[in-house]
Amino acid sequence: MPVSERGGGPGTAVPDTGQPAGPAGAVLPALRLDPAVVRRARELAEVAGRPIVEMARSHTTVSVERAVLRLAGLDGADPGDGMPWVNHLVDAVRDSCGLAHGVALPAWDALLAGGHPGLAALAADAAAGKVKFRVPEGPDAAAARAAATAALAGGFARIDARKAEREAMIRETADPPKPWIYLIVATGDIHEDIPQAQAAAREGADIIAVIRSTGQSLLDYVPEGATREGYAGTYATRENFRLMRAALDEVSRELGRYVRLTNYASGLCMPEIAALAGLERLDMMLNDCMYGIIFRDINPRRTFIDQRFSRQVHARAGIIINTGEDNYLTTADAVDAAHTVVVSQLLNEYFGREAGLATGQLGLGHAFEINPAVPDSFLLELAHAQLVRQLFPGAPLKYMPPTKHMTGNVFAGYLLDAFFNLCGALTDQSILLIGMMTEGIHTPFLSDRDLALENVRYVLRAAGRLGENIRPPAGGFVERRAQQVLDESVDLLGRIAGDGLLTAIGDGTFGVTRRPADGGRGLDGVIERADGYFNPASEFLERDGGESAEGQR
Amino acid sequence: MSATGTGHTVIRPYGDTTGDGRVQLSFTLPLPSGTEEERALADGAAAQLARKMGLDPAMVVHTKAMGPDFTFFIVYGVVRHLVDLADVAVARREFPLMSAAEINRRIRSALGRELVVVGASVGTDAHTVGIDAILNVKGHAGEKGLESYAEIRVVNLGAQVAVGDLVARAVAEHADAVLVSQVVTQRDAHISAAQQIAEAFSEESGMTRRPLLVVGGPRFDPAMAGELGVDRVFGRGTTPGEVASYLVHALAPEPQGSAA
Numbered sequence: 001m002p003v004s005e006r007g008g009g010p011g012t013a014v015p016d017t018g019q020p021a022g023p024a025g026a027v028l029p030a031l032r033l034d035p036a037v038v039r040r041a042r043e044l045a046e047v048a049g050r051p052i053v054e055m056a057r058s059h060t061t062v063s064v065e066r067a068v069l070r071l072a073g074l075d076g077a078d079p080g081d082g083m084p085w086v087n088h089l090v091d092a093v094r095d096s097c098g099l100a101h102g103v104a105l106p107a108w109d110a111l112l113a114g115g116h117p118g119l120a121a122l123a124a125d126a127a128a129g130k131v132k133f134r135v136p137e138g139p140d141a142a143a144a145r146a147a148a149t150a151a152l153a154g155g156f157a158r159i160d161a162r163k164a165e166r167e168a169m170i171r172e173t174a175d176p177p178k179p180w181i182y183l184i185v186a187t188g189d190i191h192e193d194i195p196q197a198q199a200a201a202r203e204g205a206d207i208i209a210v211i212r213s214t215g216q217s218l219l220d221y222v223p224e225g226a227t228r229e230g231y232a233g234t235y236a237t238r239e240n241f242r243l244m245r246a247a248l249d250e251v252s253r254e255l256g257r258y259v260r261l262t263n264y265a266s267g268l269c270m271p272e273i274a275a276l277a278g279l280e281r282l283d284m285m286l287n288d289c290m291y292g293i294i295f296r297d298i299n300p301r302r303t304f305i306d307q308r309f310s311r312q313v314h315a316r317a318g319i320i321i322n323t324g325e326d327n328y329l330t331t332a333d334a335v336d337a338a339h340t341v342v343v344s345q346l347l348n349e350y351f352g353r354e355a356g357l358a359t360g361q362l363g364l365g366h367a368f369e370i371n372p373a374v375p376d377s378f379l380l381e382l383a384h385a386q387l388v389r390q391l392f393p394g395a396p397l398k399y400m401p402p403t404k405h406m407t408g409n410v411f412a413g414y415l416l417d418a419f420f421n422l423c424g425a426l427t428d429q430s431i432l433l434i435g436m437m438t439e440g441i442h443t444p445f446l447s448d449r450d451l452a453l454e455n456v457r458y459v460l461r462a463a464g465r466l467g468e469n470i471r472p473p474a475g476g477f478v479e480r481r482a483q484q485v486l487d488e489s490v491d492l493l494g495r496i497a498g499d500g501l502l503t504a505i506g507d508g509t510f511g512v513t514r515r516p517a518d519g520g521r522g523l524d525g526v527i528e529r530a531d532g533y534f535n536p537a538s539e540f541l542e543r544d545g546g547e548s549a550e551g552q553r
Numbered sequence: 554m555s556a557t558g559t560g561h562t563v564i565r566p567y568g569d570t571t572g573d574g575r576v577q578l579s580f581t582l583p584l585p586s587g588t589e590e591e592r593a594l595a596d597g598a599a600a601q602l603a604r605k606m607g608l609d610p611a612m613v614v615h616t617k618a619m620g621p622d623f624t625f626f627i628v629y630g631v632v633r634h635l636v637d638l639a640d641v642a643v644a645r646r647e648f649p650l651m652s653a654a655e656i657n658r659r660i661r662s663a664l665g666r667e668l669v670v671v672g673a674s675v676g677t678d679a680h681t682v683g684i685d686a687i688l689n690v691k692g693h694a695g696e697k698g699l700e701s702y703a704e705i706r707v708v709n710l711g712a713q714v715a716v717g718d719l720v721a722r723a724v725a726e727h728a729d730a731v732l733v734s735q736v737v738t739q740r741d742a743h744i745s746a747a748q749q750i751a752e753a754f755s756e757e758s759g760m761t762r763r764p765l766l767v768v769g770g771p772r773f774d775p776a777m778a779g780e781l782g783v784d785r786v787f788g789r790g791t792t793p794g795e796v797a798s799y800l801v802h803a804l805a806p807e808p809q810g811s812a813a
Contacts, residue, residue, distance in 0.1 A: 199620060202620055203619070203620060214682050214685070214686060214693075215680075215681055215682040215685055218681055218685065218711075231682050294690060295689065295690045295691040296685075296689060296691060297689065297690075297700075297709065327691075330697070331690060331697055331701050403695070439695075440695035445581065446581055446619060446623055446625075447579065447580075447581045447619065447625045450617070450619040450625060451625075513690050513700050513701070521711065
């Protein structure tokens with residue numbers, strides 16, 4: 001059994017045990033950061049984030065309501081137009097009586113009225129215009145609430161069972177040591193992705209990410225079934241999730257090491273995809289508080305409302321989120337904008353915690369993107385990476401390799417990736433996305449991936465314990481730079497807390513683009529909640545609202 | 554043998570001596586190399602491939618098994634081929650590729666205001682993948698989209714936009730350029746959509762000047778611009794930087810008299 005696949009295959013000059021040399025925590029001694037400044041940064045992030053949470057609590061979206069139906073077990077699509085039944089049902093309820101009370105009250109009220117054996121039949125009739133929905137009141141409302149809650153109990157029982165199954169799989173195989181090696185698969189065809197993902201796992205990947213088809217984030221529905229056609233990626237569908245998780249379970253057992261699966265809960269269907277990820281035991285999900293707004297021009301309000309619900313579902317499912325701060329540095333300068341990364345991380349932390357995510361589920365992101373022509377660029381990277389490590393000591397930080405300064409010179413790129421790996425090892429990053437020397441040229445060749453893994457293995461073996469053997473001098477360049485970025489972060493957070501986060505986003509504070517609160521896609525899917533709004537999922541997800549359900553666990 | 558600059562136009566690769574023809578090459582073969590026997594076969598196969606590619610002699614300097622089924626090779630060798638510079642064909646774009654910084658600078662110096670781009674997919678085409686790849690900050694092929702340019706203002710109308718709405722919006726926004734992406738090609742839908750747009754803009758009297766019309770999509774042939782009645786056609790694989798460079802070339806030419 002090729003359990004030693006993380007080591008070099010036959011033909012490598014140096015035998016490789018596959019184990020990084022350093023014990024966990026063998027990292028750079030702490031830089032001196034003023035705890036009062038760190039505390040101030042967190043307070044300001046909360047001040048900036050709280051009004052957003054209030055908005056999310058007082059609104060819903062079409063995608064949140066569709067996620068409710070998915071958690072109740074409504075799957076599949078209309079064979080006529082290919083549109084998922086959840087879209088048809090939510091649209092029909094919206095047309096009939098609006099969504100201000102949520103989809104659950106009218107939908108289960110209609111089910112209780114009889115004539116439909118289940119949600120799918122109801123959705124089909126609703127799509128044909130044969131159902132008149134109403135918002136029930138009094139005893140009818142209580143009955144609908146009880147029926148909806150019972151229906152969702154099934155979905156949450158499945159999510160809980162999936163979480164227990166993950167824990168059992170990890171016990172049966174093994175949890176790989178950190179840093180976890182993260183590799184990407186993206187053929188567009190799930191049946192091509194599967195053997196590639198298994199090969200990547202055998203080559204040493206601890207995490208497989210299946211990149212989504214370009215533009216899926218802008219679809220206001222989740223495609224159905226196993227898909228074989230995508231643009232530069234593979235559609236996120238429930239069936240694709242299921243197929244890939246099953247394939248990785250197979251290879252996890254073969255390797256004696258649990259291989260995690262990652263996908264994307266971003267875009268217009270964030271809550272639904274989060275639900276499907278929980279139902280199919282994905283392990284990590286890209287879920288950033290502002291990525292869709294900045295890079296996909298999705299409406300800010302829609303994004304924040306969808307995001308809160310999706311993170312609540314991730315929290316319940318034991319999924320680690322990955323945030324997308326690395327993206328800012330692909331547009332903005334990595335030195336000048338270093339503090340925007342920290343600001344976004346603090347916001348992601350606040351929103352994540354508020355939604356119930358544990359520290360161990362906060363895979364905050366950052367990246368090694370400083371122009372290598374800048375003097376002391378490695379020291380600057382070291383300062384940034386160590387600052388993030390110290391600010392979020394328990395978080396499984398995700399560190400992204402250089403992309404912007406990968407020029408096509410594969411030899412120089414290989415060296416840059418080695419420095420990235422070294423910085424990651426020195427600063428105890430938890431998840432290393434492995435850099436490809438052919439970044440920006442093509443989808444990685446088999447050999448590109450193999451060379452990239454050889455690179456990271458060498459660095460961890462040779463210098464995994466370097467951190468505990470050096471000490472950046474107090475008051476030296478690295479420490480001063482970390483302090484400076486932290487100070488700049490506090491300044492920016494102060495401005496955001498004063499002006500409001502939506503205003504800051506509208507002014508182009510993050511990335512380089514202005515995104516006004518009422519612009520972008522998906523605003524028409526945002527609905528203000530009425531007084532009697534009811535979401536049966538909240539019974540299971542809100543810590544204060546779901547005591548009875550949570551108390552059982 | 555070879556020497557540019559002394560009138561000769563025939564050259565060879567340069568390793569460490571003029572005319573030695575030495576090159577390097579790396580590739581993967583779907584062959585195992587776990588055992589000594591397998592490795593000998595794999596090395597032989599790599600050398601044969603290199604010879605057939607014109608490397609003679611070829612030296613396999615590195616052989617590495619990648620999993621049970623594949624082997625990676627690095628090969629050095631001598632190529633006999635000659636390159637005659639007189640025969641080198643250079644594909645000419647009518648515009649130079651510029652960096653984002655150069656493009657922003659040029660717009661500032663030549664226009665003195667933002668360059669306004671309105672983009673959409675029109676008609677029944679629900680695919681926004683093309684227009685988003687060019688316009689969204691996220692971009693495509695490692696390049697950021699036009700939204701990321703400080704001096705370009707982008708109005709992305711998305712998919713299934715009626716031609717009339719596109720024209721009206723272009724007028725309202727004082728668009729310098731209109732970008733249309735069409736992916737659906739059944740019954741040449743992309744061709745007729747492009748022609749409709751060109752006609753609609755030529756009939757529109759509410760504008761002092763017609764915006765630059767640019768269409769793109771995977772099935773368009775860049776040679777069709779005239780036939781379609783548009784200014785430029787971009788085909789498969791176009792990057793945001795190419796489009797931005799073209800827009801600047803067409804709309805913000807270098808001010809006269811500036812030093813070269």
